[in-house]
Amino acid sequence: MDNIANHENWKSCFSEIGPGLLLFARQWTRSAADAEDIVQEAFVKFWRRNHTINNRALLYATVRSIALDFIRRDKRRARREATVFAHADSTVEPQFEWEDEAQSALAAAVNCLPHDQREVLVLKIWNELTFSEIAGALGISQNTAASRYRYALANLKKSLQPQ
Amino acid sequence: MNDFQELENELRALRPARPSPVLLERIEEAMVENCRADASPAGQPARLPYNWLSLGFGLAAAAVLLLFAVLSMEHRQGSDKEIAQVAPASETRPVVPALSGGRGVDGSISSNKFVPAGATQVVYNTRNEGLQFADGSREPLRRLRYQTRQTWQWRNPSTGASLRVSYPSEEVVLIPVSGQ
Numbered sequence: 201m202d203n204i205a206n207h208e209n210w211k212s213c214f215s216e217i218g219p220g221l222l223l224f225a226r227q228w229t230r231s232a233a234d235a236e237d238i239v240q241e242a243f244v245k246f247w248r249r250n251h252t253i254n255n256r257a258l259l260y261a262t263v264r265s266i267a268l269d270f271i272r273r274d275k276r277r278a279r280r281e282a283t284v285f286a287h288a289d290s291t292v293e294p295q296f297e298w299e300d301e302a303q304s305a306l307a308a309a310v311n312c313l314p315h316d317q318r319e320v321l322v323l324k325i326w327n328e329l330t331f332s333e334i335a336g337a338l339g340i341s342q343n344t345a346a347s348r349y350r351y352a353l354a355n356l357k358k359s360l361q362p363q
Numbered sequence: 364m365n366d367f368q369e370l371e372n373e374l375r376a377l378r379p380a381r382p383s384p385v386l387l388e389r390i391e392e393a394m395v396e397n398c399r400a401d402a403s404p405a406g407q408p409a410r411l412p413y414n415w416l417s418l419g420f421g422l423a424a425a426a427v428l429l430l431f432a433v434l435s436m437e438h439r440q441g442s443d444k445e446i447a448q449v450a451p452a453s454e455t456r457p458v459v460p461a462l463s464g465g466r467g468v469d470g471s472i473s474s475n476k477f478v479p480a481g482a483t484q485v486v487y488n489t490r491n492e493g494l495q496f497a498d499g500s501r502e503p504l505r506r507l508r509y510q511t512r513q514t515w516q517w518r519n520p521s522t523g524a525s526l527r528v529s530y531p532s533e534e535v536v537l538i539p540v541s542g543q
Contacts, residue, residue, distance in 0.1 A: 210394070214387065218387075222377035222379065222381075236383065255513075278415070294379035296380060303376070306373060306377055310377075325371065325374045354372070357367065
């Protein structure tokens with residue numbers, strides 16, 4: 201998968217990175233449908249601009265940028281809907297497919313992480329980006345990305361320890 | 364980092380939710396639409412290596428600056444040639460040949476006609492070069508050299524355009540000296 205634009209079978213390319221992209225986008229949206237909208241827009245935009253898939257940092261930066269735009273729009277929408285859904289659950293949680301209770305607990309612990317740590321963790325674990333790519337995608341330094349990752353793991357370990 | 368190796372493996376075993384099949388179809392549709400838009404001549408033009416709009420604005424700004432620079436330079440040159448003493452405009456009316464019909468001169472000035480508007484001669488240096496005798500003369504003559512700048516101006520009354528010619532000149536005057 202050298203170039204998405206020239207990739208005849210872009211579907212196989214997307215099937216590889218799609219779940220990770222969706223998980224990344226899911227951090228900013230309340231629903232999976234919104235996350236899919238963001239991923240669609242970002243992926244098509246990226247494909248159209250003829251960037252290589254090797255520049256993954258740019259792809260994830262595109263997803264992030266569109267997600268942040270979505271949040272701004274969504275805030276306005278949320279204000280309008282606030283009266284209707286006064287008690288709606290406003291938490292934003294990534295979606296996982298767990299097989300047992302241990303994975304369920306792990307997923308719950310990931311969801312409880314601070315956003316900046318979870319963002320780095322999602323890019324590192326489920327999207328397999330390097331710290332350099334994470335830094336490029338999030339607009340932070342490589343050291344910051346690495347330290348946030350370590351903090352995320354430490355927090356997870358702490359929260360999963362039996363009380 | 365190895366302290367977290369086991370935890371990292373557990374995290375990798377946790378699979379993110381897969382996108383819905385509908386998403387794949389939607390992306391495919393969007394890509395096909397984009398391909399059509401790119402292929403159609405009325406569609407969005409291909410991206411150029413640089414922005415033509417900025418280039419156009421830049422060139423326009425450069426042209427305006429150049430124009431101002433030229434005008435400013437001309438104005439400065441005009442100021443340098445400003446004359447200390449300007450002769451009043453010619454009091455005589457411009458002499459314009461009568462038309463073939465023999466009618467009056469007034470109002471018959473052609474738009475291409477320039478009429479004299481002024482003339483100045485500024486003497487900026489006078490040098491006494493001493494006495495001398497002219498050929499075949501027994502009377503001494505004082506030789507004076509004047510360095511001047513002469514300026515002539517014409518104006519077109521109908522268009523308001525003006526023409527000015529300025530040049531340096533040098534004049535040598537011999538004045539007879541009478542011995543009393």
